[in-house]
Amino acid sequence: MKLFNKNQSKKIADHQLKNQLEAFDQIRSAIFPMPRSSDVVTVQFNDEGKEMSKVHKHYIGDITIFYQVDRGTFWEVLLKENLPPTISLEEIDHLAYQNLTNNFRCEIILSSRFLGYEIYSSEEMTACSLLLPNLWGNLSNRLEDDLVVSFPARDSVLIVEASKKAEVQELKQLTETIYQENEKPVSRLIYQFSRETHQFSLLNEQQHSY
Incomplete structure (x- = not known):
């Protein structure tokens, strides 16, 4: 088993956070709030079978807002476990609504x-x-x-x-x-x-x- 001292562990954690923040910056302008049925499951499993939580909030009635990333040819659900720990739901919500306001046409x-x-x-x-x-x-x-x-x-x-x-x-x-x-x-x-x-x-x- 490989052991790390506190300084090494902190360096690893800081590096992981830096990578997460850089990845988040790349999708920042592509996050949108998407109304979905409250019957939609709020978890999914990754390739290793680990349970992942979809970022969501109840809105009104039987409608829940899920946050999704526009990848151009498909939509990707935003997962809590993939987000930097320094990013709050409130910040995601603000970004998503801002993107929707700037991009929605009807x-x-x-x-x-x-x-x-x-x-x-x-x-x-x-x-x-x-x-x-x-x-x-x-x-x-x-x-x-x-x-x-x-x-x-x-x-x-x-x-x-x-x-x-x-x-x-x-x-x-x-x-x-x-x-x-x-x-x-x-x-x-x-x-x-x-x-x-x-x-x-x-x-x-x-x-x-x-």
Whole structure:
């Protein structure tokens, strides 16, 4: 067995931390917050069978935010064990939201599936619109109403004015259909965005802040 004195052990630890920080700097601008179903498992196993924890936090309702790295041709889940110990969840969260704000692009279109609106963006990013309160604030002001919104799948966001009760019922039914049939479901719940507070809550429940 190879033994190290305290100075050698510290040098090894410092070298490992330096490598981790350099690796983190390379992905810093590619980390994004991705809404996922709270049913998604929060651990995975590496090639050696070791359990690894996905970096995540509960957001609202049945939605959990997982942090993922855009590798260009695929998305990689950020794992706690691969992060430098000096990097906190709060710092990751801040970076991810900053990247999302700077990079998210979408169109709000009239839906061909029901009498409401949908968000059109890249397949993996559409549901990320949940995390951009300015987008929802601008839309609610434009429509002069609170919004009823659902995020049934990664590529599906449904919207209707809260005052349009018949259309709200259509949205509920379509949400359940998409959630059941889509290969990448996110949430089967219905949310309401308040024009006054710029906050999401579960429909018909008390407001919850971001």
